[in-house]
Amino acid sequence: SQQGEEDPQALSIQEGENATMNCSYKTSINNLQWYRQNSGRGLVHLILIRSNEREKHSGRLRVTLDTSKKSSSLLITASRAADTASYFCATDDEDSSYKLIFGSGTRLLVRP
Amino acid sequence: NAGVTQTPKFRVLKTGQSMTLLCAQDMNHEYMYWYRQDPGMGLRLIHYSVGEGTTAKGEVPDGYNVSRLKKQNFLLGLESAAPSQTSVYFCASSTLGTGAGQPQHFGDGTRLSIL
Structure with missing residues (x-):
């Protein structure tokens, strides 16, 4: 089962803007x-x-974690076209110290 | 450094055929993993290994087998391919387990289509 869920599923911004993704x-x-x-x-x-x-x-990445809300955010500042990609959060599994559990990802498009 | 190398990169199979996907890492990592990625979804763990000669089931192991005869190699086998196994398969490796806060290093994937 999936542990992390990202929001939004897709994000389109202009180059130079900041992008925030939540998990x-x-x-x-x-x-x-x-x-x-x-x-x-x-x-x-x-x-x-x-x-x-x-x-x-x-670098241009800032991550926050709020364990009381079970949430995290990834901020990319001054975005570039090269930042266009999908971004996934992943958590360790409380039942196993070997596994990562991935969310479904946020697709980021940075328009030039 | 090559990192994690997966072969083949693409493959088309017919239903019922078998094949083996090979993953090789040159970082002397203890842990290795096989994932599948389907459209719009994150990665789901198929099998993993915490050391040479050991394997364990992940989230979606049915229809797959694995072997870790050498530390640097992790093989994923499909005994009788089914259309539901059409996916992109990723191999990853890490020095220690995720509980120790170690990142995983990924190959570029094998795109497998089952007709």
Whole structure:
């Protein structure tokens, strides 16, 4: 069963604007990860946030985590056409320390 | 570095045929995973391995078998392909488990069509 659910399913913005994607999950987690998938390619790890962290930055990426609401958000600032991709959140499985459970993803289109 | 390499990249099978998908990683990772991705959905775990010689079932294991005879290779087999197995298959690897906060490294996928 899917743990993370992203919102919105699709997002279209102009280059230079900020993009915000949200992820909700159902069970307790140790950490939450965000991945990017370009068309026809595999997933690439972007950033990981642990359950005891509230915010994390990496370049133009900002991730927040609210464990009380079981939700996370990914903010991409000053977007570029090259940011066009699908973005997935993934959480570890409370029953297993080996598995990731992925959401259905947000498709981001950045228009030049 | 090659990272995670999947072969073949594309394949078309007829219902009932068998085939093996190969995944190879050169990062000396202990953990390896097979996922399938269907349109509009995230990845679903088929099988995984926490070390050479070990395998375990994931979320959707039916119709698939796996083997991890060598640390660097993880094979996914379809014994009797069915149209419902038409999908994009991704292999991934990681140094430690997800509970330890380790990212997974993915190959570029195998696009499999079952007619």
